[in-house]
Amino acid sequence: MTPRILLVEDDPVTRAFLTAAAEALPARVDAVDCLAAARDRIRTQTYDLWLVDANLPDGQGAMLLEEPQRQGTAVLAHTAACEQDTLARLREAGFADVLVKPLTATALQAAIRSATANDEASSFDVAMPANDQxxxxxxxxxxxxxxxxxxxxxxxxxxxxxxxxxxxxxxxxxxxxxxxxxxxxxxxxxxxxxxxxxxxxxxxxxxxxxxxxxxxxxxxxxxxxxxxxxxxxxxx
Incomplete structure (x- = not known):
């Protein structure tokens, strides 16, 4: 079965990349840019997975975890933050895993396969580039x-x-x-x-x-x- 994914990401470049990478699995992706649009989608559509930006223009991505329509749906967070305490807080909030941007298409696809197959969760944290001159x-x-x-x-x-x-x-x-x-x-x-x-x-x-x-x-x-x-x- 082709998984159906809700992608919530406000940055257009990141949204385009994540959509293309997920669709190559293949998967069906509905991409929105804020919490309000995500809530509109989940009221009328059931998804196998939500990919949610941790920080959105109208609130924190973790707020979606409280939506009644979730009903056990796997939810992954994605963030450009790389501090371990931030990543730990996101997992404690209820996200199944946290993907650190930028990440490769291969890493994203592996995370999606793991989440939608109910495999044991793996960490897909990706080291951020070094701050060279x-x-x-x-x-x-x-x-x-x-x-x-x-x-x-x-x-x-x-x-x-x-x-x-x-x-x-x-x-x-x-x-x-x-x-x-x-x-x-x-x-x-x-x-x-x-x-x-x-x-x-x-x-x-x-x-x-x-x-x-x-x-x-x-x-x-x-x-x-x-x-x-x-x-x-x-x-x-």
Whole structure:
């Protein structure tokens, strides 16, 4: 039987990647971008699995675990956070497992197979990229992107196109939050951006995002991020 999956993810690049990877199993995927849309779906459709972003624009993904329509449905969380205490809290909330973004299509598919087959749960935590100096990294790592997308060059090109379309608005949102000293808003946007960077192999931008996320009040880190974002946009 082809599993039917509800994917809840607000970032369009990540949503496109996760949808393509899951559909390649094969699986039927309904993708939405917020809790409200997810609730509308589960009221009228039964799913074999929910893949839920831990942090969404209208609340925490764990809130869906309380929905009466769940009725034993397996639910996996996915997040760009890699801190062990954060991952432990998500599992304690009731998620069957936690997938750390960026992850490869193979890892996602293995997690889906395990969850829908009721196999013993496995941990699919994926180490985040090291925070090397941004200047020593390439703007684009084709090998990393191809690995994430099972060698499908067309998928890499499509996701990078979407990534570059979204990047100016994301950059401006982060810059505005920095100007307003809204550190929580900055971190939320940087968190989503880092997952997208990993999927498309935007290595230098990923490094500056990681530094700025750790020091959102640093003018130097913000300047580095803005410069590398512009370099990334100018590279295609």
């Amino acid at each position: 941004a200047g020593a990294l390439p703007l684009w790592d084709d090998a990393k992107a191809l690995t994430a997308l099972n060698g499908q060059r067309a998928h890499v090109d499509a996701l990078r196109g979407l990534f570059l379309e979204e990047l100016p608005a994301t950059r401006d949102t982060i810059a505005a939050a920095a100007h307003d000293r809204d550190l929580d808003a900055m971190r939320a946007s940087l968190h989503r951006l880092r997952a997208s960077c990993g999927f498309v192999g935007a290595m230098r931008l990923d490094a500056t995002v990681a530094v700025l996320h750790g020091a959102p009040d640093s003018p130097e880190a913000l300047a580095d991020f803005l410069a590398v974002a512009q370099d990334t946009l100018s590279s295609r």
